[in-house]
Amino acid sequence: MEIQVFDSYEEMSINAARLVAAQVRLKPDSVLGLATGSTPLGLYAELIRMYEEENLDFSEVVTLNLDEYLGLGPDDDQSYAYFMREKLFSKINIDPDSSYLPDGLAEDPEDAAQEYEMLADMLPRDLQILGIGRNGHIGFNEPADAFPVETHVTDLAESTIQANQRFFDNADQVPRQAITMGMKQILAAKKIILLASGADKAETISDLVFGKVTSQVPASILNLHPDVMVMLDEAAARYLVEAYGFDDEDIAGE
Ligand code: PGA
Numbered sequence: 001m002e003i004q005v006f007d008s009y010e011e012m013s014i015n016a017a018r019l020v021a022a023q024v025r026l027k028p029d030s031v032l033g034l035a036t037g038s039t040p041l042g043l044y045a046e047l048i049r050m051y052e053e054e055n056l057d058f059s060e061v062v063t064l065n066l067d068e069y070l071g072l073g074p075d076d077d078q079s080y081a082y083f084m085r086e087k088l089f090s091k092i093n094i095d096p097d098s099s100y101l102p103d104g105l106a107e108d109p110e111d112a113a114q115e116y117e118m119l120a121d122m123l124p125r126d127l128q129i130l131g132i133g134r135n136g137h138i139g140f141n142e143p144a145d146a147f148p149v150e151t152h153v154t155d156l157a158e159s160t161i162q163a164n165q166r167f168f169d170n171a172d173q174v175p176r177q178a179i180t181m182g183m184k185q186i187l188a189a190k191k192i193i194l195l196a197s198g199a200d201k202a203e204t205i206s207d208l209v210f211g212k213v214t215s216q217v218p219a220s221i222l223n224l225h226p227d228v229m230v231m232l233d234e235a236a237a238r239y240l241v242e243a244y245g246f247d248d249e250d251i252a253g254e
Contacts, residue, residue, distance in 0.1 A: 001209070001222060001223060001225075001228040001229070001230055002228070002229050002230065003209065003229075003230045003232065003237075003240065004229065004230070004232070005233070005234060005237040005240070005241065006231065006232065006233055006234070007233070007234055008233055008234075009042055009197045009198075009233045010042060011233075012042070012195060012197060012231050012232065012233050013040075013041075013042025013043045013045070013046055013195075014042075014046050015231060016040075016043045016129070016193055016195055016231050017043050017046035017047050017050060019127075019193060019229070020032065020043065020047060020127065020129070020193075021047070021050050021054075021056050023126060023127045023191075024056060024057070024058065024061055025056070027126060028057060028059075028060045028061070029060040029061065029062070030061055030062075030126040030127065031061075031062045031063070031064065031123045031124065031125050031126050032061060032062070032063045032064075032125065032126065032127055032128075032129070033063070033064055033065075033066065033125035033127065033128035033129060033130075033186075033189055034063050034064070034065050034066070034084065034088075034129055035065070035066050035129050035130055035131050035139075036065065036066075036067075036080045036083050036084065036131075037131045038131075039131040039132075039195045039196065039197060040129055040131060040195060041087060043129065043195065044087050044088040045087075047088065047092065048088065048091045048092060051091070051092040051093065057093065058093050058094040059093050059094070059095065061094055061098065062098045062100075062123055063084075063089075063094065063099045063100065064100045064101075064119070064120055064123060064125065064181075065080060065084060065099075065100065065101040065102075066130075066138075066139035066140075066180060066181050066186070067080065067101075067102060067139045067140045067178050067180035067181065068080045068081065068101045068102040068103070068104040068178060068179055069104050069175040069177070069178050070104055070109055070153065070175055070176075070177040070178055070179060071104060071105070071175050071177070072104045072105070072175060073105040074101075074104075078167065078168060078173075078175075079104055080101055080104075081104070084099065084101065100116075100119060100123075102116045102151070102178075102179035102180070103115075103116075103179070104178075104179070106179075109153045109177075109179055110153055112179060113150075113151045113152050113153055113179050114150075114151070116151045116179065116181070117150050117151035117181075117182075117185065120151065120181060120185045120188075121185075124188055124189070124190070125185075125188065125189035125190065126189070126190050126191065127189065127190065127191045127192075127193065128186060128189035128191070128192045128193070129193050129195070130186070130192060130193065130194040130195070130222075131194070131195055131196070132194060132196050132201060132204055132205070132208070132219050133159070133160055133163060133204070134159060134163055134200055134201065134204055135157055135159040135160065135163075135204070136204050136207060136208070136216070136217035136218050136219050136220065137157070137160065137218050137219070138186060138194075138218055138222070139180040139181050139182075139186065140154050140156060140160070140178040140180035141180060141182060141183060141186075141218040142154060142155075142156065142157040142160060142218065143157065143215065143216045143217065143218060144215050144216075144218075145215060146215050147182075147183045147215045147218065147221055148180075148182040148183060149182045149183060149184045150184055150185075151179065151180065151181050151185060152179070152180065152182055153177060153178070153179055154177065154178055154179075154180055155177055156174070156175070156176055156177065156178060161176070183218075183221050186221075187221065187222075187224070187225050189225075190227065191227045191228075191229070192225055192227065192228045192229070193228075193229045193231060194208075194219065194222065194228065194229070194230045194231070195231050195232075196230070196231075196232050196233075196236040197232070197233040197235065197236050198233070198235050199235040199236070199238065201235075201236040202235065202236055202237070202238040202239055203239070204217070204219070205230070205232060205236050205237065205239070205240065206239035206240065206243075207220065208220055208222070208223075208230070209230070210239075210243070
């Protein structure tokens with residue numbers, strides 16, 4: 001895995017956007033795997049700017065998101081479908097019919113998960129964007145005794161409910177379940193970019209880089225993928241910077 005450290009969240013986001021833009025310009029019908037959460041917001045804002053100012057064309061791009069809360073539909077402002085529409089899709093020229101998320105309102109969520117797995121099989125990602133939870137999750141693949149393989153219905157970890165309550169009025173409102181891609185689909189992507197920013201991710205990033213591959217740190221499975229770029233701001237890279245003894249000149253963007 002390749003690691004890049006930037007002096008700020010903005011620099012990290014702009015550089016991640018450049019990689020996504022290069023992917024889309026080289027292959028206009030790229031399939032992108034997308035993520036929600038605070039972390040990719042800067043990346044999405046920069047992609048919108050590139051669409052507006054630099055003719056970045058998304059008309060042929062197809063996207064699949066990692067996950068969706070169970071019980072929330074696309075009109076619910078806490079759903080990930082709503083998030084993606086507000087933060088990216090409605091502001092670029094992507095075809096709304098080419099942007100997929102799991103169905104949070106499915107009558108039979110297990111069936112919906114299986115259908116999403118089949119869809120993902122048909123649309124292998126050229127590039128997958130990932131955030132990482134403070135507990136090391138990617139998508140909603142929470143720490144567990146084994147790595148979840150296929151798209152599945154999952155209970156959110158208590159730590160995830162606590163982390164995500166900042167988006168809701170209180171923790172009681174955070175959905176307890178989600179449909180998430182499993183590790184098979186995440187690892188099927190040709191290239192993966194994992195983004196992390198802020199001091200509260202530093203320990204998890206240290207586990208990811210220095211720890212063993214374990215389902216207790218779900219992101220650690222990325223060590224088995226041949227093309228992963230980990231893009232960090234200085235705060236998230238804190239323990240790496242200490243361990244490797246980088247000085248400021250080594251930090252991109254200085
Ligand atoms: P965050 O979430 O970007 O809001 O920190 C990341 C995640 O939980 O995967």
